[in-house]
């Protein structure tokens with residue numbers, strides 16, 4: 595297809611060879627499938643700040659470090675220079691978050707570059723090599739929902755250990771490939787320590803995910819991962835490999851939750867056995 599004008603500089607620089615198709619045109623970005631040599635990748639082109647809703651920008655940007663003080667002052671004043679700086683900070687926040695999270699072992703697309711408002715990253719695909727569906731378009735068994743929900747909870751934990759809260763985690767910002775959920779769309783990721791809204795955002799992120807997976811496994815509604823994760827974090831006890839239970843001590847439903855967790859663990863064990871059996875059969 596015709597090269598969109600924002601991608602042209604990347605073509606000129608030899609980073610992109612071809613634009614294959616447009617995947618999505620969202621409120622905040624257009625997403626394209628591009629070819630870079632022999633690789634098929636994803637290019638996310640940010641829309642101008644003016645076209646984007648900056649309603650909640652202040653809430654997200656609190657605590658975000660701006661190294662250069664001229665830049666910081668300009669951003670506060672909202673001058674033209676300031677808006678440009680704010681725009682670049684927003685775009686860099688996503689590529690910075692992707693690099694940080696990929697190295698922290700969170701399943702996110704591998705980022706390659708961010709240039710002129712275009713983020714070049716791995717294209718997430720399904721087992722047939724087609725673009726992976728969003729979680730919103732995927733339905734699954736109760737066992738699968740419990741397994742994938744736990745994977746997302748571990749991702750939220752690892753993100754927090756790396757100092758970030760997603761801030762817009764929902765079934766629209768999770769893709770599903772053959773290995774499970776992959777988290778995307780991170781320009782608004784907030785600094786967990788410096789931002790006073792971090793806990794509220796983590797609560798919302800976890801609750802969104804729990805609500806979605808609970809459609810398939812209603813027992814998940816009784817879990818309280820957001821409280822467990824935040825409390826461990828606040829007490830300096832959260833590590834990337836900390837086991838999570840979904841239980842929270844102060845929970846008034848403690849008795850029920852125990853029973854539910856046993857049930858969940860039994861289902862997980864069964865699923866594990868089933869997989870081992872399948873693997874054995876394959877051998």
Ligand SMILES: Nc1ncnc2c1ncn2[C@@H]1O[C@H](COP(=O)(O)OP(=O)(O)O)[C@@H](O)[C@H]1O
Pocket residue numbers: 617618619620621622623624625636638703715716717718719725726728766767769778779780
């Ligand atoms: N790395 C990727 N691989 C495959 N599809 C992607 C990738 N990144 C984004 N998409 C697709 O583009 C859509 C919009 O991207 P997203 O980062 O969520 O931007 P927006 O801010 O517009 O929501 C996603 O919902 C998804 O369908």
Ligand SMILES: [Mg+2]
Pocket residue numbers: 766767779
């Ligand atoms: Mg999105």
